[in-house]
Amino acid sequence: MASCCRLLLHPFLCRKPACLAFSRNVQIIASTAESLYPPILPSRTAKSKSAKRRVLLEFFEQLRACTAQEKIRALTRIQREKYVIYPQTFALNADRWYQHYTKTAYVSGLPEKTFDNDESVLSELRSAVCNSILQEHWYMKKGRAFAHKEQEHSVAPYLRNIVCALKNVLAKENPVLGLSSLDFDPQVNFYWLRGERTIPRGHRSGRVEPMRFQIDDKPHSQIRISQQLPEFVPLEADISTEVPVVQSAPDLLPLFRRQYDNNIFVGAKLEDPCCYGHTQFHMVPDRFRRDKMSKRGLSDQVEVTLRANGIASLFAWTGAQAMYQGFWSEEDVSRPFVSQAVITDGQYFSFFCYQLNTLALTQRSDGSNVRKNLCWGTESMRLYERVTDGDVVGWNDAVLRLLVRFLLNKP
Amino acid sequence: YPLYQLGNPQMRLFRPPFTMTLVRPGKEQPPDTVQFRIPMEITKFDVRNYLETIYSVPVAAVRTRIQYCTNKKRNHLNQRVKRPDYKVAYVQLAQQQTFQFPDIFPETENKYEEGSAEEMQEKFMEDERQRQKPDPRRGGVTEWFGL
Numbered sequence: 001m002a003s004c005c006r007l008l009l010h011p012f013l014c015r016k017p018a019c020l021a022f023s024r025n026v027q028i029i030a031s032t033a034e035s036l037y038p039p040i041l042p043s044r045t046a047k048s049k050s051a052k053r054r055v056l057l058e059f060f061e062q063l064r065a066c067t068a069q070e071k072i073r074a075l076t077r078i079q080r081e082k083y084v085i086y087p088q089t090f091a092l093n094a095d096r097w098y099q100h101y102t103k104t105a106y107v108s109g110l111p112e113k114t115f116d117n118d119e120s121v122l123s124e125l126r127s128a129v130c131n132s133i134l135q136e137h138w139y140m141k142k143g144r145a146f147a148h149k150e151q152e153h154s155v156a157p158y159l160r161n162i163v164c165a166l167k168n169v170l171a172k173e174n175p176v177l178g179l180s181s182l183d184f185d186p187q188v189n190f191y192w193l194r195g196e197r198t199i200p201r202g203h204r205s206g207r208v209e210p211m212r213f214q215i216d217d218k219p220h221s222q223i224r225i226s227q228q229l230p231e232f233v234p235l236e237a238d239i240s241t242e243v244p245v246v247q248s249a250p251d252l253l254p255l256f257r258r259q260y261d262n263n264i265f266v267g268a269k270l271e272d273p274c275c276y277g278h279t280q281f282h283m284v285p286d287r288f289r290r291d292k293m294s295k296r297g298l299s300d301q302v303e304v305t306l307r308a309n310g311i312a313s314l315f316a317w318t319g320a321q322a323m324y325q326g327f328w329s330e331e332d333v334s335r336p337f338v339s340q341a342v343i344t345d346g347q348y349f350s351f352f353c354y355q356l357n358t359l360a361l362t363q364r365s366d367g368s369n370v371r372k373n374l375c376w377g378t379e380s381m382r383l384y385e386r387v388t389d390g391d392v393v394g395w396n397d398a399v400l401r402l403l404v405r406f407l408l409n410k411p
Numbered sequence: 412y413p414l415y416q417l418g419n420p421q422m423r424l425f426r427p428p429f430t431m432t433l434v435r436p437g438k439e440q441p442p443d444t445v446q447f448r449i450p451m452e453i454t455k456f457d458v459r460n461y462l463e464t465i466y467s468v469p470v471a472a473v474r475t476r477i478q479y480c481t482n483k484k485r486n487h488l489n490q491r492v493k494r495p496d497y498k499v500a501y502v503q504l505a506q507q508q509t510f511q512f513p514d515i516f517p518e519t520e521n522k523y524e525e526g527s528a529e530e531m532q533e534k535f536m537e538d539e540r541q542r543q544k545p546d547p548r549r550g551g552v553t554e555w556f557g558l
Contacts, residue, residue, distance in 0.1 A: 090472075092471050093443070247439070248439060248440070252440060252444070297469065297471065298471060298505065300506065301471070
């Protein structure tokens, strides 16, 4: 106000007609004058939308200067009800829904990668894997497992043997594997915000709040390395597959809400040198075995459950790796995070590769975000037909080659 | 249902005493979900068997819930009147089939046939209503004042 009065008395204003000169010259002079007053900001404590926006922006600014540990703590400190996503789910067509919640485009087939076939190594591995199959099904006389525990009774130890054998034999070819960390039954957790919903009832009904999701995954085993795997496609590459959009609320999947600790965990704490992921191995639980699904009439859902498992587990793992490096939804990843997974039920193997291109999934940061995460996956392939008379019948070499190719992936 | 003991023959119902009502979902459901109102006594497995054997509808999953209806309303004698509870089943169809609840009450253009008494009456009522409306040239201003 005082500045306008001062300007009225200015000499050259009187030459032009009063109304025109007043309105135009005030703006010109105000823009060129040096700022004698602090910038006009909305209040911080008022009960207004601009006040809340300012508080949020200041919080984000303050977070940018913190370490990764403090960022994770600040983003996961407040507990609220969230949707819990189970990677191994009975829900029908869950892979489409999970793709929407993780902004993942699924591409069938694996990305192109050349590797040289060392026959001696392959034959050594073939004998090791055949031995572990026979050990499990032929040599060792195991009693019948209790109901619904057949997979962890028979397949889990055999998978453990295979993973150890593969890692130790291929450590010669791939030096990264020699320095890697192999965990059994690790925990992988990830917490993120995606989209918004209107609260339907309660004392906060009618208000808009972000949707929170949590994945708590327990793979059978995983290999963590100290360097990052190279990307499959560049960060800003244009892939034609679209991310499916699901209009319905998550409760209709069905997805259930719970409130507990928001965890973000790779498999080891932040200070561990092996903080990047290489390969995860998942075991299909009893209720999702092929024979049980076909007895319930859900034979076409078998592949769907495998895909949903791959997408959810790998998104959680790569997301947690990115958070460990200090990236979050406002500070998007500057380099893509890559991981691989093998899902098996003993006989059938499916392979998945995941590339995390973006962590900006909140409503605020997703508006201008063109990047999407990518998942490559295969159909399930049989490793062997059956075990008869101390011999493995119907051996499929392609599956073994794919396993070797996965483990030979090096930075 | 009669209690099952080990050794009993498989229980079969040849003429089921219950019916299921297909209803329009109140909230928007995914395309493969169909909503039914079912009697309180039957279970998810009964719903599945019913649909698969009688109507040969491939059912992938069934979820049920019980809707509690109010006991708060009172009648003219101030006695509490209970609205009956009902059970709702959400059935997800197998083999990627979809179902959209049809529009049972579509909008009809001409309700009356030509030359009938109802049509002339409707036209007369329409003219009356038109005559009662204020002059549109006045732009919403009332006719109480002025010439």
